[in-house]
Amino acid sequence: MQATGRSLRDIVAALLSRPDEIMLEVGAGGELLVAQLRALVAGLLLLLPLGNILAGGSVAETLIGLAGAVFVNIFALIWLALARFRRRFQWLPFATAAFDVSATTLVLMLLATNHLPAALNSMIVWCGYLLAILVTALRSDGRTTLFAGLLAILQYGGLSWAIFALITSPEQLISSDYGTVTPSNQVQRLLLMAIVTLITAMVVYRMQRLVEMSGTDGLTRLPNRTWLLHRMPRLLDAARQGGGSLTVALIDLDHFKRVNDELGHHSGDRALRHAVAVLRTSPENGEWLVRLGGEEFVMVLRKPVGTAWERVDAIRRQLAERPFESERGAEPMQMTFSAGLAGFPQDGVDLSRLLRRADQRLQVAKRDGRNRVVAREG
Numbered sequence: 594m595q596a597t598g599r600s601l602r603d604i605v606a607a608l609l610s611r612p613d614e615i616m617l618e619v620g621a622g623g624e625l626l627v628a629q630l631r632a633l634v635a636g637l638l639l640l641l642p643l644g645n646i647l648a649g650g651s652v653a654e655t656l657i658g659l660a661g662a663v664f665v666n667i668f669a670l671i672w673l674a675l676a677r678f679r680r681r682f683q684w685l686p687f688a689t690a691a692f693d694v695s696a697t698t699l700v701l702m703l704l705a706t707n708h709l710p711a712a713l714n715s716m717i718v719w720c721g722y723l724l725a726i727l728v729t730a731l732r733s734d735g736r737t738t739l740f741a742g743l744l745a746i747l748q749y750g751g752l753s754w755a756i757f758a759l760i761t762s763p764e765q766l767i768s769s770d771y772g773t774v775t776p777s778n779q780v781q782r783l784l785l786m787a788i789v790t791l792i793t794a795m796v797v798y799r800m801q802r803l804v805e806m807s808g809t810d811g812l813t814r815l816p817n818r819t820w821l822l823h824r825m826p827r828l829l830d831a832a833r834q835g836g837g838s839l840t841v842a843l844i845d846l847d848h849f850k851r852v853n854d855e856l857g858h859h860s861g862d863r864a865l866r867h868a869v870a871v872l873r874t875s876p877e878n879g880e881w882l883v884r885l886g887g888e889e890f891v892m893v894l895r896k897p898v899g900t901a902w903e904r905v906d907a908i909r910r911q912l913a914e915r916p917f918e919s920e921r922g923a924e925p926m927q928m929t930f931s932a933g934l935a936g937f938p939q940d941g942v943d944l945s946r947l948l949r950r951a952d953q954r955l956q957v958a959k960r961d962g963r964n965r966v967v968a969r970e971g
């Protein structure tokens with residue numbers, strides 16, 4: 594029971610937190626997709642007033658429909674233009690989700706001015722809420738889903754409450770076209786909206802877990818190469834814009850093959866985890882450790898090369914001082930690493946160039962006897 598409570602808390606915390614880099618990338622693509630869909634639907638809405646006039650509808654009705662369709666189109670095009678600047682505007686998913694929900698409420702209010710039961714019993718327009726909530730799954734951000742769901746429930750609940758408060762007789766809510774509006778069917782609709790919100794939030798949560806797994810190394814729980822490829826451009830952009838320094842350290846455990854050969858692969862895995870535990874001891878702000886693969890790691894430090902060298906060298910000494918014990922009473926085995934450093938921007942302005950230069954220096958460290966950190970040539 595307690596475990597269930599804790600996992601529920603974890604789910605809520607995960608949904609309310611800012612998505613990680615990969616999810617934000619996926620979400621930005623989703624926002625653009627939603628914006629394109631919205632623009633398409635808005636374009637089709639322009640045909641409705643035309644259909645209305647051809648079917649002999651009143652000019653006033655047609656003009657109201659046309660004004661509504663133009664309004665929706667203008668916004669749809671604005672959202673589309675903004676969505677093309679991927680991730681520039683962090684508020685965009687919230688603004689567009691609020692727009693989708695509020696546009697549905699606006700249409701229901703317009704229906705209410707003409708015929709009250711149409712506002713509360715129209716199935717087609719009300720489904721706009723469900724669609725607005727469902728498409729938030731494409732933005733891959735739990736916060737947007739919960740926001741859209743809550744907003745839809747509040748707006749529709751408010752509209753329903755206002756109409757029930759305004760009527761002077763129950764007959765006003767009886768319609769030959771839309772049936773009878775009752776408090777219980779209104780509650781059912783609100784419940785359905787809450788259920789759709791929860792299901793959509795669970796879809797987002799599952800996606801977050803999958804993406805998290807794809808960006809995490811299974812053995813050490815460190816971020817992996819995929820994570821680094823998505824995160825690094827942002828870090829480099831931030832350094833470029835803020836004028837800050839960034840150093841990439843390529844770290845390779847020394848003679849790791851011996852650990853496997855002498856103790857076996859299983860103990861080799863434990864030795865890797867031991868090394869990672871030391872590398873992660875007292876992590877500092879602006880420092881990221883990634884497992885590139887095998888016994889190779891990348892540490893990204895928001896520091897100039899000189900200060901980064903001191904930090905990585907201190908970690909190197911810590912690892913050398915904390916040997917790995919494969920089992921209780923076994924002879925402790927000293928582990929060391931070699932590292933090559935490269936600094937942004939002087940050694941490279943993108944990840945591949947920085948890694949190439951760091952690798953050249955790592956090879957120098959290996960050649961010169963291992964258990965050392967090299968930050969410059971000569």
Ligand SMILES: Nc1nc2c(ncn2[C@@H]2O[C@H](COP(=O)(O)OP(=O)(O)OP(=O)(O)O)[C@@H](O)[C@H]2O)c(=O)[nH]1
Binds near residue numbers: 847858861865886959
């Ligand atoms: N147990 C275990 N071993 C791994 C893992 N990934 C890579 N290795 C081993 O790491 C060893 C790497 O060996 P080499 O590339 O020859 O390098 P090294 O022995 O560390 O020697 P230098 O890098 O030259 O100091 C190989 O034996 C791999 O099998 C892993 O996840 N678990």
